Structures are given as C-alpha cells and as structure tokens.
Amino acid sequence: MSYVFLPSVGMASSDLVQGVRISALLGAIFHASINRIEFELYMFHFLASYAVAFVGFTFNLTRNADLSFSSALAKTCLTFAGFNAGALISIAVYRLFFHRCRKFDGPLLARLTRFYATYLNGKDHQYSRQLGKLHENYGDVVRTGPREISVLDKAAIPLLYGPNSECTKAAWYGQSGNDNSKVSINMTRDTKQYRLRRRAWDRGFSIKALATYQPRIKNKVDAFIEQLQRREGSPTEITKWANLFAFDVMGEIGFGKDFHGITSGEEHPAIKGIHEHVAVLGLLQTVPWLLNLLSAIPGAAAAFSEFFGTCKREMDEKESTWDSEKEPQDIASWLLKAIKDQDTSASPTKESLADDSRVMIIAGTDTTAITLANILFYLAKHQSIQRKLQMLVDSVIPAGYSAWDYEKAKTVSYIDDIINETLRLKPPILQGSPRETPAQGLQIGNVHVPGGVNVSVPYFLIQRDPRWWQQPNDFVPERWGEKKEEMGTDGAPFLPFQLGLHSCAGKNLAYLTLRTVVSAIMLNFDVEFAPGETGEAFDKFVDNFIMSLPPLKLRFGPRCK
Numbered sequence: 001m002s003y004v005f006l007p008s009v010g011m012a013s014s015d016l017v018q019g020v021r022i023s024a025l026l027g028a029i030f031h032a033s034i035n036r037i038e039f040e041l042y043m044f045h046f047l048a049s050y051a052v053a054f055v056g057f058t059f060n061l062t063r064n065a066d067l068s069f070s071s072a073l074a075k076t077c078l079t080f081a082g083f084n085a086g087a088l089i090s091i092a093v094y095r096l097f098f099h100r101c102r103k104f105d106g107p108l109l110a111r112l113t114r115f116y117a118t119y120l121n122g123k124d125h126q127y128s129r130q131l132g133k134l135h136e137n138y139g140d141v142v143r144t145g146p147r148e149i150s151v152l153d154k155a156a157i158p159l160l161y162g163p164n165s166e167c168t169k170a171a172w173y174g175q176s177g178n179d180n181s182k183v184s185i186n187m188t189r190d191t192k193q194y195r196l197r198r199r200a201w202d203r204g205f206s207i208k209a210l211a212t213y214q215p216r217i218k219n220k221v222d223a224f225i226e227q228l229q230r231r232e233g234s235p236t237e238i239t240k241w242a243n244l245f246a247f248d249v250m251g252e253i254g255f256g257k258d259f260h261g262i263t264s265g266e267e268h269p270a271i272k273g274i275h276e277h278v279a280v281l282g283l284l285q286t287v288p289w290l291l292n293l294l295s296a297i298p299g300a301a302a303a304f305s306e307f308f309g310t311c312k313r314e315m316d317e318k319e320s321t322w323d324s325e326k327e328p329q330d331i332a333s334w335l336l337k338a339i340k341d342q343d344t345s346a347s348p349t350k351e352s353l354a355d356d357s358r359v360m361i362i363a364g365t366d367t368t369a370i371t372l373a374n375i376l377f378y379l380a381k382h383q384s385i386q387r388k389l390q391m392l393v394d395s396v397i398p399a400g401y402s403a404w405d406y407e408k409a410k411t412v413s414y415i416d417d418i419i420n421e422t423l424r425l426k427p428p429i430l431q432g433s434p435r436e437t438p439a440q441g442l443q444i445g446n447v448h449v450p451g452g453v454n455v456s457v458p459y460f461l462i463q464r465d466p467r468w469w470q471q472p473n474d475f476v477p478e479r480w481g482e483k484k485e486e487m488g489t490d491g492a493p494f495l496p497f498q499l500g501l502h503s504c505a506g507k508n509l510a511y512l513t514l515r516t517v518v519s520a521i522m523l524n525f526d527v528e529f530a531p532g533e534t535g536e537a538f539d540k541f542v543d544n545f546i547m548s549l550p551p552l553k554l555r556f557g558p559r560c561k
C-alpha cells in the first residue's frame, strides 16, 4: 500500500482508510443492533448522542492526537462519514433483502425509505391518486415504505380498525411526541390510556349533550342562511363560507364561544393556522419523527406552532371562565369537568389538554367544512338530485323555513344518503389511518403480514373500488336508499369516520350539523354554479392527508317552487 501523508487531517492515508473502515463497520453494527426497535421513539436520543459524539471525537483529537482544530474536524467528518455510509448501506441491504416486509412488492425507493412517500405527497399533492397507480401496478398489497404497506382489500378493515382488532396505533401517531401523558386523545397510542380518556370525550357527544347543542347549531345555521340571502344571486365562494360556518359551530359547541366568522365574513386566524398546519402535515406525516423533531426546534415549525398556541389559548380561556358548578354546555367543559372531578378519563396534563383542544378544532372544523362544500358542489352539479331533495324536505316542512324543525328534517333519509354518498366519494381524511400489526402478525385473506408492520387501508381508493361499488365514480345517493339492495351497498367498504374503538368521536355531531344546514339551504335556495364556474378545479382537490379544497363559486338563488 502506498504511503501518502494527508496534511489536511494530519495522518497517513492508510491509517485514514483503516479508520474509515472501522467506523463504517461500527455504523453497520449500530444499525444491526437497532433494527428491531421502533427507532422513531428514540430519534431525539440518537441525534443528540450523535451530535455529542461528533463534538467529543473532535475535541479528543485536538487534545490527545495533537491535531489542529481544522485537522481534527476533517478527520471527524471522514470518520463519521464512514459511520454514516456503513449504517446506510446496512439499512439499504437489510430493507431490500432481509426485512420482514421484503416479500411485499413496491417501488424500489419506497422499499428503501419513507421519504419516497414524502416525495409522492409533495410531487403534486395527489398522494391518494398516486397510491391508486401503485395499486394498479403492484396489486392489492403494496409496500409503500420500509415497514409500511397499503392494503386495498375490504377483509383488512375489521382486522385493522374493528372492535376486536389486535392492532395498535402505528408510529404515525407519534408525530406530536411519544409521551402519552402529553398528547391528545387522538395521538394516544397506549390502548388502555386511550380507552379511559375516550370516556370523557364520549360524554361531550352523548345524546343528552347533543340535544343541548342542536338549537345552538340552528342559530348558527340561521346566521349562515342570512349571509347567503344577502348574497342571493351573486357568486359566493363556498369553500371559504363553509369554513366560516363550521368554525363558528365548533366555537359554540366546542368552547361555548362566538368566533363571529359568519357575521363578519372574516376568517379567524386559526382557520389559516389549520390550513398551514395541514399543508405541513400533508407533506411530512409520512416521516412522523421528523414532524416531532421540527416541532421541538424553536422557529422550525413556525407554520404550525402559532396554530398550536391559538388552540392552547382557547382552552386556557375556557378553563378560566367556565362555571364548574353547572352542567357542561360544550365539549371543552366536559373535558375540564373530568379533570375537576379527578376522573380516570381526565386529560392527564396541561400539554395533553392543549393538544386535545387542537384535535377538537382540526377534527371538528375542517372535516365538516369540507363535507358541506362537497355536498353543495354535488347538488349544484346534479340539479335533478337537488330538486328531489328539495321536494322531500318541502314535503315534511311544507310551511317553509320558519317552520323548520330538526325532528322533521331528520326524517328525510335522502339527506343522509347525500351526506354518505359525498363522504364515499370525498372522504375528508383520504389516506388510511395506519395500524401496527401485533407481534404474531396478521392474516388478511391469503396474505400473512408479519408483526410490527404499519398497515393502512386507503379510504379514498377503497370507497371507489369497482369490486364493491357499482358506478364507483358516480354520485348516486340512491345507493344508500331505494337502490341499496340492487347496488349491493350493504357490506361494501365505507369508513369515512373510521370504525371501532378509535373511530370519530364527533360523528353524530357531524350528522346533526350537516342535516340542519343542508335542509335549511334546500328550503331557502336553488343552488347552481356561478357563471364561469365549472367545478372542475374544485373537483381536483389537494390531498394533504386531510382534503384541501380549492375555491368554488356558487350562486344561491331564490327557490323556484
């Protein structure tokens, strides 16, 4: 071997090569020792240890090897580059040839890294449609990440999400931290703690609680109808107005507070916050540890940290103003009551309560707004369906809006058929919620999925799959009613609210709100696309995990009975 002295690192090339080899070997050993654990849980520790080791190594070289600082730094960089290369090569070889998911086919890059899914998310913000192409190429089971698979098979639904599922929430739910005592109900991965906390939420959505919310929702609908009447005949941008409406309903029912969105026509800063948060989430949720890391670095997550602050302030304000002697009148008060009563269902810490507040605002607002805007889009597009709905609503409330009554409106099952058909074609949460398989693995039909694999069923794709849905891409509300049997709706996969233990806590509130607002609009207006609006751009929604809707201009004209 030739002997060359490298002044930049103050040593001979052969020693250097040897050093890099050893560090590469250490990198490979390091990977071999951690590849069975859920590394996301320890990412902070890894990165912190790495940084300390880097500084320590450099310092040691300046002190004990008598190198100048620049030579020591250069040698440290080479040594750590060797370590990184060893670890990365070992990771790549393992993921391609030895990983428990190696038998599942998928794009090469997806098999190597989760960042491939990040790339697909960011490429054109159409991940669900991209995933559809992957399923066309690779079949019902696609490897979408090193230990992630997407399953387009309805047999997987009860196994992953059903009441007796043995699966647990996957690493995805660690995106705001992995300490169950500091995160929201939705991000709580420990099933036992989750079950306890869910009870406080369920009290806030009980039949009794919903009965107290109903007249207050109607008040918001009245204000909304008034605003639409003021704009009667001229174009109304309904994506924005649906947001203002849903946000005000959530202000009232979630916090007992008026956000004044409907009356002012101005978006509360939190609406912008939700959309900025969702944009970051849409891109980075495929790499939950990165989201988690970003939120811990001051300034790095400015786009959503402001929103987190707003949510926390809302809960703090509620805490300082609520009357603990009274029966709770809003969801936040139900959560605070559990804390005051020292109930086992109470949110365990200030941090978890603030995170609960964030879940309430995002889960309760965006989903309802998206569904309302989509319903109005379909009604404007399908005038005959709109006429049929108006006729049915008129038949139960013939005296018009002044005689509106929830008990009567809810007897119009066609409203629910339209809500369900909208949620089938356009579920606000598009990508399936990931679940981790139990240690013994999971048998899905003929496919055995090993333990410790993150599996999801893509809601958007399975709800349009022609194997279970006739005319899968057409808007046919009748499939939920008179054509149910003919179109085989029963038993077809439908899970916009998810199923089982972790399903949407606010499902009944969502139906209550949507039935109220849709019946009110039908009694008051004929809805059509504004001149120049085709709805085509709106139909190509953005997939940020949660659907993001482009603007849609509608014309709300007086009823021509």
Ligand code: HEM
Pocket: 185, 186, 187, 198, 201, 359, 360, 363, 364, 365, 367, 368, 371, 423, 427, 428, 429, 433, 495, 496, 497, 498, 501, 502, 503, 504, 505, 506, 507, 509, 510
């Ligand atoms: C059409 C409207 C809605 C849809 C489609 C919807 C859908 C969903 C879905 C799919 C989940 C499960 C998320 C996951 O963990 O993967 C969820 C959770 C949740 N939703 Fe909804 N939601 C809607 C309306 C609402 C409303 C109005 C509220 C009221 C605050 C609400 C509150 C929640 C809460 C608190 C959770 C977390 C439940 C838990 O983890 O235990 N949702 N929702």
